[in-house]
Amino acid sequence: MADVPLQVISENSTSERRITPSWSITQLKRKLEPITGIPPSSQRISLKTASKESIPIEAADEDVVLLSNFPLSTYAELHVIDTRPASAKLNFNDTSGVEKYIMPPEEYEKKSDSVLAWKKAEKLGRFNPDAPSLEKAKIDAFELEVRSRGIEVGKRCRVGGDDTRRGEVKYVGEVKEIPGSIGAWVGVQLDEPVGKNDGSIGGTRYWGTESTLKHGVFVRPERVEVGEWPVLNDLEDMEEI
Structure with missing residues (x-):
């Protein structure tokens, strides 16, 4: 049987995946672990079809029961619930312990696909050859405004x-x-x-x-x-x- 594209939905991720009907439920759970971050033993899977019916993907012997036994349909939703207690779950939204990478300025300037490279190519901002004259024109305009309005300290x-x-x-x-x-x-x-x-x-x-x-x-x-x-x-x- 041909692979079926499904929407895999879990607490921390949502993505489109192609599911092979000849997989067993156990195989499916193993393949879902790197996608959802949920160990196979802690997964509770349900299939939500176009009719909004929610069908549990489970069996007494999940090693032998194949996914072809379930009504897989294109772009149906495969919901994966984490049954572990909250204290045992990894918090993927907590980035406080993640070391942040800051690219050195000299390395960034060498990149050809950066915003800086685009500004150079388009001659924008400080790369505009007319930038100094434009800046001076703005400064002169503000000074003229001050003089014409008679703005002085103490007034x-x-x-x-x-x-x-x-x-x-x-x-x-x-x-x-x-x-x-x-x-x-x-x-x-x-x-x-x-x-x-x-x-x-x-x-x-x-x-x-x-x-x-x-x-x-x-x-x-x-x-x-x-x-x-x-x-x-x-x-x-x-x-x-």
């Missing part, structure tokens, strides 16, 4: 057009702690503690002293509007009671 401002996010410009320049960023950032100390930091980022302090209150935020120049933005007084418009 009052608001952030993102939000009238409730008023504050004072405390820093203008690069912030190397922000990954992948180039060009000028504007550090603003907000009047209210609704910022992302206290004036420091990535261990570098740009203004002020350490505080549990987060008044600080770093934004690009286009989000800063300099002007006469006094500190809001929430009680100013309240009527006397």
